[in-house]
Amino acid sequence: MTLRLASISIDLDETPRYTAIHGLEQPSGPAAHAIYDAAVPRLEAWLEEESIPATFFVVGEDLERDENRASVARLHRAGHEIGNHSYHHHYDLTRRAAAEVHEEIERCAAIIEHACGTRPSGFRAPGYTVSDALFSALAVAGVAYDSSVFPCPSYYAAKALALSAFRAIGRRSESVLDTPAVMRAPRQPYRVGRPYWRRGDGILELPIGVTPLQLPFIGTSLVLGGERVAERLGKQMLGRELINLELHGLDASDAGEDGLDRLAVHRADLKRSAAEKLGAIRAAVRVIREAGYELVTLEEAARKFSDRPSR
Numbered sequence: 603m604t605l606r607l608a609s610i611s612i613d614l615d616e617t618p619r620y621t622a623i624h625g626l627e628q629p630s631g632p633a634a635h636a637i638y639d640a641a642v643p644r645l646e647a648w649l650e651e652e653s654i655p656a657t658f659f660v661v662g663e664d665l666e667r668d669e670n671r672a673s674v675a676r677l678h679r680a681g682h683e684i685g686n687h688s689y690h691h692h693y694d695l696t697r698r699a700a701a702e703v704h705e706e707i708e709r710c711a712a713i714i715e716h717a718c719g720t721r722p723s724g725f726r727a728p729g730y731t732v733s734d735a736l737f738s739a740l741a742v743a744g745v746a747y748d749s750s751v752f753p754c755p756s757y758y759a760a761k762a763l764a765l766s767a768f769r770a771i772g773r774r775s776e777s778v779l780d781t782p783a784v785m786r787a788p789r790q791p792y793r794v795g796r797p798y799w800r801r802g803d804g805i806l807e808l809p810i811g812v813t814p815l816q817l818p819f820i821g822t823s824l825v826l827g828g829e830r831v832a833e834r835l836g837k838q839m840l841g842r843e844l845i846n847l848e849l850h851g852l853d854a855s856d857a858g859e860d861g862l863d864r865l866a867v868h869r870a871d872l873k874r875s876a877a878e879k880l881g882a883i884r885a886a887v888r889v890i891r892e893a894g895y896e897l898v899t900l901e902e903a904a905r906k907f908s909d910r911p912s913r
């Protein structure tokens with residue numbers, strides 16, 4: 603049986619994580635909570651209008667704030683899935699000791715359960731960086747699926763270039779690079795083996811979207827490309843059994859309205875309004891829907907793929 607599923611997942615990294623990537627000072631005032639307070643309501647309104655159940659990957663630490671826990675509980679009640687994005691979002695999670703990795707997964711699962719009443723079933727690694735040890739820890743924690751593998755050469759090259767440019771000008775980014783072998787990973791759902799970019803009988807992996815021309819099918823490409831490019835990229839993804847579109851809260855941010863002008867200096871995506879960016883994302887989703895794809899949470903997609911033998 604061929605599946606035709608599409609999932610939208612949104613990583614709710616709060617603004618201090620972006621300033622950390624760019625090596626900037628921590629934001630203060632409303633800018634420090636701009637993702638939960640401003641971007642989430644915009645995403646919620648859009649998803650409700652189009653009746654799309656989505657997956658929100660949340661950082662445990664962000665749920666220490668009462669308002670954020672309330673937001674996540676509201677998303678969960680509305681039928682969205684809340685996934686585990688680790689407790690502290692350490693970009694170098696895979697370089698930490700096994701006990702700490704375990705703690706990062708468990709603490710985030712616990713605070714999500716506290717907020718929503720349900721333990722999360724899915725995981726996304728900070729900065730998409732995974733390792734065999736991390737997959738072992740996920741298995742021990744009883745995680746049903748992971749969605750972190752991003753086998754995209756242009757993303758990998760851009761990240762490597764940015765990190766070396768940072769070092770050259772003496773700025774420090776907290777981001778770290780995965781092994782280039784990740785690019786050999788399957789583009790479609792698979793059970794991870796050892797190493798994790800090969801098929802095996804481990805945890806179900808739902809890789810993040812890469813087009814047949816090896817372009818990243820993620821929010822950043824859509825919002826920077828605009829509606830026409832977003833439509834074209836959406837068309838290139840048709841035929842996949844799972845179209846896994848990964849967004850960030852920032853894809854629904856508005857630098858002017860949300861007080862993110864200082865971050866906007868360093869990010870082209872923040873030079874577009876929230877309305878423009880959501881317009882481009884909607885255009886890609888429209889193409890996918892019109893081709894007969896069913897929009898489901900990643901948890902639901904994982905359930906459907908789990909019912910089938912691995913190939």
Ligand SMILES: [Zn+2]
Pocket residue numbers: 613615687691727728729
């Ligand atoms: Zn993240």
